[in-house]
Amino acid sequence: MYPVRASRRVIPAATRQGIRCLGLFMLFGAAAPTFAQEVVVNPDISVASLDVNTLRSIFGMRQSTWPDGSPIRVYVLDDGSGVHRHFAKDKLNIFAYQLEQAWDRLVFSGTGQAPSRVKSLDEMRDRITATPGAIGYLPEDWIDKNVSVVRVEKQ
Amino acid sequence: MRGGWPLRPTAEGILRASIRSMRAVTLSNDLEIPRPGRAVCLALALAASTNSRADSPLPENFQIHAFAAQNAIITSANNLFGDTDNHLSFDFREVGVNGSWRPRNNILLAAQGTYRLAGSTDDGSVRLDYGLIDYAPLSTPDYKVGVRAGRLLNPLGFYNETRDVAFTRPSILLPQSIYFDRTRDLALSADGGQFYGDYYSSLGDFFLQAGVGFPRAGATGVEGALLGFDFPGELKGEPSFLGRLLYERDGGRLRLALSGALVNLQYEPAGVADPLPAGDITFTPIIFSAQYNAEKWSLTSEFGPRGFSRSGFGQAPSSTVGESAYVEGLYRFTPKWEAFLRYDVLFTDGGDRDGKKFQAQTGLPNFFRFAKDVTVGGTWRINRWALARAEYHYVNGTAWLPLEDNTNLAEIEQYWSVFALQIALRY
Numbered sequence: 001m002y003p004v005r006a007s008r009r010v011i012p013a014a015t016r017q018g019i020r021c022l023g024l025f026m027l028f029g030a031a032a033p034t035f036a037q038e039v040v041v042n043p044d045i046s047v048a049s050l051d052v053n054t055l056r057s058i059f060g061m062r063q064s065t066w067p068d069g070s071p072i073r074v075y076v077l078d079d080g081s082g083v084h085r086h087f088a089k090d091k092l093n094i095f096a097y098q099l100e101q102a103w104d105r106l107v108f109s110g111t112g113q114a115p116s117r118v119k120s121l122d123e124m125r126d127r128i129t130a131t132p133g134a135i136g137y138l139p140e141d142w143i144d145k146n147v148s149v150v151r152v153e154k155q
Numbered sequence: 156m157r158g159g160w161p162l163r164p165t166a167e168g169i170l171r172a173s174i175r176s177m178r179a180v181t182l183s184n185d186l187e188i189p190r191p192g193r194a195v196c197l198a199l200a201l202a203a204s205t206n207s208r209a210d211s212p213l214p215e216n217f218q219i220h221a222f223a224a225q226n227a228i229i230t231s232a233n234n235l236f237g238d239t240d241n242h243l244s245f246d247f248r249e250v251g252v253n254g255s256w257r258p259r260n261n262i263l264l265a266a267q268g269t270y271r272l273a274g275s276t277d278d279g280s281v282r283l284d285y286g287l288i289d290y291a292p293l294s295t296p297d298y299k300v301g302v303r304a305g306r307l308l309n310p311l312g313f314y315n316e317t318r319d320v321a322f323t324r325p326s327i328l329l330p331q332s333i334y335f336d337r338t339r340d341l342a343l344s345a346d347g348g349q350f351y352g353d354y355y356s357s358l359g360d361f362f363l364q365a366g367v368g369f370p371r372a373g374a375t376g377v378e379g380a381l382l383g384f385d386f387p388g389e390l391k392g393e394p395s396f397l398g399r400l401l402y403e404r405d406g407g408r409l410r411l412a413l414s415g416a417l418v419n420l421q422y423e424p425a426g427v428a429d430p431l432p433a434g435d436i437t438f439t440p441i442i443f444s445a446q447y448n449a450e451k452w453s454l455t456s457e458f459g460p461r462g463f464s465r466s467g468f469g470q471a472p473s474s475t476v477g478e479s480a481y482v483e484g485l486y487r488f489t490p491k492w493e494a495f496l497r498y499d500v501l502f503t504d505g506g507d508r509d510g511k512k513f514q515a516q517t518g519l520p521n522f523f524r525f526a527k528d529v530t531v532g533g534t535w536r537i538n539r540w541a542l543a544r545a546e547y548h549y550v551n552g553t554a555w556l557p558l559e560d561n562t563n564l565a566e567i568e569q570y571w572s573v574f575a576l577q578i579a580l581r582y
Contacts, residue, residue: 054296056406057355064260065294071216071260078539085490094406095450097490102407104323104581107220109308109316110265110285113255114218 037087040125040147042134049151056092058135060102061112066133074115075127075136083121087137091152216257223250224321224579232568233553234560236336237274239573246274249319251284261301263289269319275559276337276376284308284319285344299353303366308344310364310399311414312442312457315342321579325455325485325495326532327544328575331555332479332501333442333457338381340374345395359404370395372420379559382422386431393419412444422468434467456482460505475504494533501526501554522569526554541580548573 039055041047045066050058057063064072076099077084085096092099106112118124121142128134129146143149226247230239237246253267266286272279285308291301308316317323318334328336335342347368354361370392371377378390399414418438424431439462446455457480464474481499488494502508503524510521532546549572561567 053355053357053360057296057360060406062299062353062355063294063296064257067296069260089450092406094408095448097487098407098448101323104320105317107218107255108222108251108253108267108320108323110253110255110263110267110287111289111303112263113216113257114220 036140037091037137038140038143039091039150039152040128040136040138040143041150042128042132043148044132047150049153051153052093055152056094059092059099061106061115070133073131073134075118075124075134076115077124078117078119219254221252221582222320224248224577226327227576228573230571230573232571233556235573236276246272248272251319261291261294276557297355301351303349306344306346307349307366309342309397313444313446321542321577322581327546327577330481330497330499332481332499335555337557338377340371341377345370359402362401365398367394367396370418370420381436386429387425388423388429388431390420390422393421395419408448410446414442416440432467432469434465436465438463451487453485478502478505491536497530499528503554522552524554526550526552544577546575
């Protein structure tokens with residue numbers, strides 16, 4: 001279930017800068033297409049791929065530990081963003097409103113906690129880089145060597 | 156014996172008592188309500204307001220959340236959670252604050268205090284809705300097993316555990332046939348222990364919860380709702396059982412649940428002067444729940460029989476099986492705008508759906524024993540912190556109408572409508 005990582009992606013800084021402007025435009029432009037998202041984790045996490053069920057458990061805040069027993073820290077973009085909606089639909093194969101409802105059920109029934117919210121893709125990358133056990137998602141061209149990409153196995 | 160609970164001819168209170176008891180198709184339970192005082196709530200709210208997640212002084216494994224809702228209701232007849240009969244009432248509001256702390260990865264501590272005012276059915280006191288410790292010794296990618304202890308929310312149907320949190324439900328009023336607001340505290344939580352097991356598989360995810368506990372029979376309004384009057388004696392929760400098996404396929408695209416409870420209450424009179432002799436009440440609700448969630452629409456239905464029996468109280472034992480069901484369609488025009496249409500029906504006694512036997516036995520109107528509610532409404536999810544709602548109900552019958560708000564039984568009308576507005580916030 002947790003094959004060990006093989007490789008990381010590295011994007012040149014200049015390309016990142018250009019893409020970032022475009023990404024911002026797309027955050028606020030409703031009809032614009034969105035980059036493919038990748039699931040990213042803190043580089044300390046030695047997990048190269050996750051199946052979609054496990055990923056849904058993690059982002060649904062039901063699974064709280066990595067295989068080595070360390071705590072999972074989940075980061076999501078504030079749900080008004082198209083990036084988050086696309087991530088939920090494309091990578092988790094569920095709808096953003098379902099995630100939102102699942103978190104509310106946990107939080108307001110005392111049976112779980114909500115994920116940490118970030119306001120921008122920059123903050124997402126910084127938090128993933130800095131937080132042990134962190135998991136989140138980034139558009140392909142936002143990814144640098146300080147985060148690791150996890151392959152999603154469809155079932 | 157079905158339907159009839161012979162009336163004691165003396166006190167009007169007892170008359171109302173019997174009606175309410177028979178109508179009490181409620182779910183579960185109360186012990187005693189801690190009243191920490193509003194200062195505590197305020198302090199928590201202040202703490203919450205300073206807890207900005209990005210640069211919080213609190214550790215990341217500590218979270219504070221809050222919700223609040225203010226409702227405005229007007230009815231064409233009958234009073235619902237306030238003086239609403241052709242009058243816009245604001246006497247229905249709720250504020251809750253909860254905190255949770257994960258000191259270790261497999262331990263969670265959580266508690267929620269709530270202020271609630273609902274016309275004459277709830278007095279605006281602050282109560283502890285839940286306060287629990289959760290220990291999950293086994294947690295793998297495939298399953299999770301744990302126990303909870305303390306004051307625990309009752310897992311009944313899809314909405315009971317978060318029934319007050321506007322963001323978790325589709326409408327201002329939940330379908331009253333299942334989520335009876337008159338006995339909200341009793342249904343909401345109980346003091347005891349619970350086992351839970353989650354199993355995640357390629358076929359879907361299974362969530363089992365089973366618990367034993369003491370119902371909150373002493374909570375605000377419960378004695379009034381079940382016995383019709385706050386008698387001198389004490390209504391106490393006896394050991395009760397409750398469980399739910401929930402199945403979710405494709406991350407919740409399809410959700411199915413079966414919930415059931417055996418809830419025992421006992422009335423102990425306060426000496427020989429108490430007009431109401433000792434008695435026992437048992438509820439045995441069963442709820443089947445089904446929901447399909449597509450991107451633009453959701454279809455939800457819940458239904459089930461609700462057993463209600465009583466013995467003692469100086470009368471012959473009786474038992475009835477109520478019936479409740481609703482079906483609801485919800486459509487999301489955009490992520491911010493949604494609308495729903497719902498049909499909700501309650502029969503207090505499945506063996507006397509039209510209430511005619513009841514009418515013959517008691518002389519009271521037959522429409523006290525059923526309620527058929529067509530509701531249409533919409534929600535504007537303004538942002539993650541706020542929403543606004545409006546909804547309209549057309550109701551035939553008054554089986555779930557709170558009598559606390561309608562003390563003159565002669566004025567209660569069979570056909571009535573409700574228009575309600577809501578502003579809700581969360582943190």
